[in-house]
Amino acid sequence: MNRKNWLVLTVLTFILVGLMGCADTGQTNVPLAPNARIFKLTLTYEENSVWFRGATRFAELVKQRTNGRYAITIFPKAALASGSQAKELEMVQNGQIDFSFSTTPYIAAIDPRFEILSLPWFFDSVDGMDQALAGSLGEELLRPLEAKNLIGLGFAEAGFGCFYNSKREIKTPDDLKGLRIRVASAKVVNSTMKALGATPVVLSVPDTYAALQNDVVDGVELSLDTFVTNKYYEVQKFASLCSYRPNIVALLAGKTTWNSLDADTQKIIRQAAQETLNYINQETRKVTDSNVRLLKDKGMAVIQLTADQVKAFRDKVAPVYAEFEPVIGKDLMTKYATGVR
Numbered sequence: 001m002n003r004k005n006w007l008v009l010t011v012l013t014f015i016l017v018g019l020m021g022c023a024d025t026g027q028t029n030v031p032l033a034p035n036a037r038i039f040k041l042t043l044t045y046e047e048n049s050v051w052f053r054g055a056t057r058f059a060e061l062v063k064q065r066t067n068g069r070y071a072i073t074i075f076p077k078a079a080l081a082s083g084s085q086a087k088e089l090e091m092v093q094n095g096q097i098d099f100s101f102s103t104t105p106y107i108a109a110i111d112p113r114f115e116i117l118s119l120p121w122f123f124d125s126v127d128g129m130d131q132a133l134a135g136s137l138g139e140e141l142l143r144p145l146e147a148k149n150l151i152g153l154g155f156a157e158a159g160f161g162c163f164y165n166s167k168r169e170i171k172t173p174d175d176l177k178g179l180r181i182r183v184a185s186a187k188v189v190n191s192t193m194k195a196l197g198a199t200p201v202v203l204s205v206p207d208t209y210a211a212l213q214n215d216v217v218d219g220v221e222l223s224l225d226t227f228v229t230n231k232y233y234e235v236q237k238f239a240s241l242c243s244y245r246p247n248i249v250a251l252l253a254g255k256t257t258w259n260s261l262d263a264d265t266q267k268i269i270r271q272a273a274q275e276t277l278n279y280i281n282q283e284t285r286k287v288t289d290s291n292v293r294l295l296k297d298k299g300m301a302v303i304q305l306t307a308d309q310v311k312a313f314r315d316k317v318a319p320v321y322a323e324f325e326p327v328i329g330k331d332l333m334t335k336y337a338t339g340v341r
Contacts, residue, residue: 033068039098039257042075044085044205049229050287051101051158051249052076054280058099058251061272066265072099083206086185093149095256103158104248105186110148114141116328117248118188120317121310122337129157129246130281137336142250149255153273156251156280159223159288160243161189164232167218169303170240173197173316182208182220187327189221189245191320196313205230212236223247225284228291233298241292242305242313251277 041059045051052074059072080097081087085106091097093110108114116122123129132138133155142152163170165179177197183189185202193200201217205226211217212235220232226247227233251273258266295302305313325333 030064030068032063032071036068037070039070039072040075040080040096041072041099041101042078042080042088042091042097043101044078044083044088044103045076045101045226046229047076049076050225050280050283053283054156054276055101057279058272058276061275062269065268065272070265077206083204085204089252092252092254095149095254098254098257100252101249102252103184104155104250105184105189107145107250107252108186108188111141111144112327113144113329113332115186115188115324116141116332116336118186118192118245119324119328119333119337120188120192120244120320121314123246126157126285132336133248137332140332145252146255151253151255151258153251153253153270154277155248156277157284158247158249158280159225159284161221161223161245161247162227162242163219163221163240163244164227164236164238165219166212166215166235166237169238169301171303171305171309173313179219180217182211182217188320188324191323192245192317193221195317195320208232209235224291225287228287228294233295233300236300238301238303239295240303240305242310244310244313 039062041055043051043055055072055074055076059074063071078084078088081091085103086109088097088100089102089106089110092100092102104114104117108118123132138152138155142154145152163176163181165181167179168175170176173196176193179198180201181193181198182203183193183200190200190202201211203211203217208217208220209230209232212220212232219236219238220227221244222232224239224241227236227239253269261269292302321333321337
């Protein structure tokens, strides 16, 4: 293939991926302006996820409110980073990607204070969590990211972590003993699994299905929506719903991209980001009941842990707080840990 044909094929491929990325909720009718600037937005979630719908909404709002001067091409499944969330975040930092929905355990790799969002039962309610993330806690976490070449535009919830496995019902901490549980890279999550007697195994999302199918790991700790989106119910038998930690995702912009925009455009994008994140929260919380029904319809045993049962787990994870106090900062933990007072 000669160079000219290769360039044409590359351009067509990017256009096709962009069209696929926006197909879920439809396109705004606003045409692209002459010399429009096209941003790249990446996320690890699949096209059938709430997050992909949210990304599409964000793209539509930006295009509409800038009168077609700016548009966004969406790349699901971390396509620009070969499926790697860590690489994806690095590419946002160095300007290769403009925007990203990044899960906070990966952000914690560059700012350990983000481990606070993975602490088990840290918040006492969803409303309390929303207020903290939209308010002073969110600001305290996002503001320092600028020194890491990232601009934080806000947070949304991707559900709460629960326990799933193929071996047995999990109703007590002892039921987790000896189970190999897939986790993300969050150090807090690793420590939590160890405190509960499980063996954590770090795997990327793209590698997890095969690992479950081939018995490399026995189970996963994930939010319900992510579990359903990736169809892990096909290779798991038991679900224990305990909402032990929120799965928080931040919408980030690369600093280079952000600083290239005028103040009015930055304001438009910030507003579009906030509306998008509110939408994602609403949609995530809407699908909880239907996801539980789906698991039952697929033959999984679904156990909803009671408050008394949850207390036994919470007592077991007290050492995790002591371990991460020096990492996160005692002041930050004391100020916001409403769920463990």
